[in-house]
Amino acid sequence: MSFKDKLKGMGIELPKVSNPGGNYVSVNIRGNIAYVAIQFPIENDIYYYQGRLGEEISTIEGYKAMQLCGLNVLAQIDSEKGFDNIVGLNHIDGYFQSSENWDESPEVVNGASDLFVNILGNKGLRTRAIFGVDKLPRNFSVGLTS
Numbered sequence: 001m002s003f004k005d006k007l008k009g010m011g012i013e014l015p016k017v018s019n020p021g022g023n024y025v026s027v028n029i030r031g032n033i034a035y036v037a038i039q040f041p042i043e044n045d046i047y048y049y050q051g052r053l054g055e056e057i058s059t060i061e062g063y064k065a066m067q068l069c070g071l072n073v074l075a076q077i078d079s080e081k082g083f084d085n086i087v088g089l090n091h092i093d094g095y096f097q098s099s100e101n102w103d104e105s106p107e108v109v110n111g112a113s114d115l116f117v118n119i120l121g122n123k124g125l126r127t128r129a130i131f132g133v134d135k136l137p138r139n140f141s142v143g144l145t146s
Helices: 003-009 059-080 105-124
Strands: 027-030 033-036 091-096 127-132 142-145
Touching: 003 105, 027 059, 033 059, 059 091, 059 105, 059 142, 091 105, 105 127
Parallel strands: 091 127
Antiparallel strands: 027 033, 091 142
16 A cells, blocks of 8 residues: 555645745755755644643643654655655654753654554664754744654
């Protein structure tokens, strides 16, 4: 079953790919490896989940925000290379901004991790790192690179 058939069967539609917010490309392919620039919870040019986790954004909302970031990663790869033409994901970096005492980042990044495994199976298995940052652009609660 193709990547797009699997998405359709799950009732999932990839968002429109967003344009870079600066002087860079969204997907950079070097040899057999594709690097995807940071993706935020944006769907069809609308910004979602802005604020700090543990303040304006709950952990459950953060999970959903990271799912949307994951869909944007998949959309970028599919638009550049065609997802059926890749071996799988290698690594993701999850970024979040939160209140001082909030400490549930693994649960939030699972939004992307669960999405990748549910859609891609073994192709979605990858390593990951999680980084808390003081500020993300446009006050997004999370961001994701691959």
